[in-house]
Amino acid sequence: MTKVTAQMSISLDGFYAGPEHTDTATNWIDSAEAAGFFRVTRWAVDAAAWRERQGFAGGEQTTDSDIIAETFAAAGAYVMGRRMADGGEVPWGEVPPFRAPVFVVTHRPRPVLHRGGGTSFTYVTDGVASAVAQAKAQAGGKDVQVAGGGSLVRQALALGLVDELELHIAPVLLGDGMRLLGPDLGLGDKEGIELTPIRVIATDGLTHIRYRIEGKRPLVLDNRGRDEGPAVVAVAGS
Amino acid sequence: MTKVTAQMSISLDGFYAGPEHTDTATNWIDSAEAAGFFRVTRWAVDAAAWRERQGFAGGEQTTDSDIIAETFAAAGAYVMGRRMADGGEVPWGEVPPFRAPVFVVTHRPRPVLHRGGGTSFTYVTDGVASAVAQAKAQAGGKDVQVAGGGSLVRQALALGLVDELELHIAPVLLGDGMRLLGPDLGLGDKEGIELTPIRVIATDGLTHIRYRIEGKRPLVLDNRGRDEGPAVVAVAGS
Numbered sequence: 001m002t003k004v005t006a007q008m009s010i011s012l013d014g015f016y017a018g019p020e021h022t023d024t025a026t027n028w029i030d031s032a033e034a035a036g037f038f039r040v041t042r043w044a045v046d047a048a049a050w051r052e053r054q055g056f057a058g059g060e061q062t063t064d065s066d067i068i069a070e071t072f073a074a075a076g077a078y079v080m081g082r083r084m085a086d087g088g089e090v091p092w093g094e095v096p097p098f099r100a101p102v103f104v105v106t107h108r109p110r111p112v113l114h115r116g117g118g119t120s121f122t123y124v125t126d127g128v129a130s131a132v133a134q135a136k137a138q139a140g141g142k143d144v145q146v147a148g149g150g151s152l153v154r155q156a157l158a159l160g161l162v163d164e165l166e167l168h169i170a171p172v173l174l175g176d177g178m179r180l181l182g183p184d185l186g187l188g189d190k191e192g193i194e195l196t197p198i199r200v201i202a203t204d205g206l207t208h209i210r211y212r213i214e215g216k217r218p219l220v221l222d223n224r225g226r227d228e229g230p231a232v233v234a235v236a237g238s
Numbered sequence: 239m240t241k242v243t244a245q246m247s248i249s250l251d252g253f254y255a256g257p258e259h260t261d262t263a264t265n266w267i268d269s270a271e272a273a274g275f276f277r278v279t280r281w282a283v284d285a286a287a288w289r290e291r292q293g294f295a296g297g298e299q300t301t302d303s304d305i306i307a308e309t310f311a312a313a314g315a316y317v318m319g320r321r322m323a324d325g326g327e328v329p330w331g332e333v334p335p336f337r338a339p340v341f342v343v344t345h346r347p348r349p350v351l352h353r354g355g356g357t358s359f360t361y362v363t364d365g366v367a368s369a370v371a372q373a374k375a376q377a378g379g380k381d382v383q384v385a386g387g388g389s390l391v392r393q394a395l396a397l398g399l400v401d402e403l404e405l406h407i408a409p410v411l412l413g414d415g416m417r418l419l420g421p422d423l424g425l426g427d428k429e430g431i432e433l434t435p436i437r438v439i440a441t442d443g444l445t446h447i448r449y450r451i452e453g454k455r456p457l458v459l460d461n462r463g464r465d466e467g468p469a470v471v472a473v474a475g476s
Contacts, residue, residue, distance in 0.1 A: 012405070012433060012449070013419035014252045018457070035428040035457040157411070167250070171433040171449060173395070174457075175425035181251035187413035190273040195250060195409040200445055202438035207447055211250070211409060219256070219273040219412075 002139045004132060006146035006153045007071060007166040008180050009040045015177035016040060016150045036177045040170040043206050044068060053097035063203045075100055076142025077135035081152035082106040101138045103131040105152060128155050150180045158186040166210040190219045240377045242370055244384035244391045245404040246418050247278045253415035254278060254388045274415045278408040281444050282306060291335035301441045313338055314380025315373035319390035320344040339376045341369040343390060366393050388418040396424040404448040428457045
């Protein structure tokens with residue numbers, strides 16, 4: 001059965017890029033946003049499986065590379081945010097790395113863009129849920145991957161559309177930047193989204209954690225270990 | 239040699255508690271802050287080693303419990319924020335769980351508070367670095383642990399005082415609350431704090447990652463895998 005998955009590289013403090021580049025007088029490549037993005041995705045660039053998909057030679061045959069290969073292989077279709085699709089359109093070139101239909105969530109109607117190697121970009125103007133539904137229909141039983149950016153992943157999580165979330169945690173604190181997970185998850189007071197880790201892989205620097213998303217649940221007070229009703233006990237060493 | 243360590247339980251989205259309780263007309267225990275705090279620390283409350291230190295019966299003998307026991311055993315002295323110390327003073331009772339000297343960073347001078355079982359609270363009014371130095375002198379060669387709260391951990395990280403950071407990542411998204419790691423780490427533009435994971439333990443739900451802190455480093459652009467250099471290539475599937 002088709003699962004909807006999302007995966008992002010983030011810093012330990014939760015950023016997938018540095019502070020957003022908004023100054024149109026300067027190049028994105030020179031921005032703090034790019035510097036942060038390149039730092040948290042460096043592990044992928046070094047990996048043979050990522051390089052092969054980009055048409056680059058070389059790279060390292062590592063567990064990190066295996067994870068990337070597995071992720072690409074699992075995808076039958078993608079859902080992507082408009083900003084990521086725009087940013088990638090030129091550099092991905094005539095044969096983008098996806099080799100599958102990509103559904104881009106946007107406000108601007110545009111004809112389908114057909115590229116080589118099996119990649120197409122379909123521009124969906126009626127929202128994330130519609131893009132996910134269209135991707136499911138085209139995924140051929142494989143996964144629908146919410147490819148990013150972070151804003152789209154958050155929207156998909158808030159709408160309860162994601163079955164599995166995998167984070168690739170890079171060993172760095174950026175301090176500031178574009179956060180993957182923030183207050184716009186649509187959670188009420190004393191409510192959380194419960195997860196179950198289903199795979200944890202520690203490689204040379206990265207920690208890859210895959211979670212099954214259980215859904216929104218109330219945050220229930222327990223009795224903090226006492227026999228009688230809630231008592232305030234701070235937790236030392238934890 | 240005495241190391242300075244810090245450890246905190248956080249949600250996957252980086253919160254160690256819900257949104258800060260500031261309404262003095264209501265009880266902290268009923269607050270969203272507490273609900274979030276209890277959710278991310280629940281694993282500790284269930285653990286035999288935590289319960290033993292709090293004087294509670296029972297609990298589970300698990301790897302989580304072993305990690306707590308190891309953390310308590312490694313501590314020769316603690317550094318603690320004022321808010322955590324105030325919040326714990328009554329519930330920790332006459333025999334607090336620390337069994338070691340605790341140095342509380344505060345603006346209010348106060349005589350040393352001696353408690354049973356080897357715990358004392360010394361109130362340090364000249365800053366975090368001074369508290370850490372005093373704790374080192376009393377740690378008997380064991381670790382100095384920055385016990386929390388999050389604000390103190392951040393300050394100690396920003397000052398470069400912490401050698402190792404261990405995060406206990408609870409499988410929940412809180413969406414909002416008190417963040418452990420934020421923009422006040424004192425980092426410059428295109429600068430990060432580099433880390434090396436030295437231990438990753440996945441238990442039933444929790445992921446415990448211990449990092450050695452390497453220090454502040456510039457975020458250097460690489461060439462994104464091309465022969466010539468920097469080109470913008472978005473990273474798919476990562």
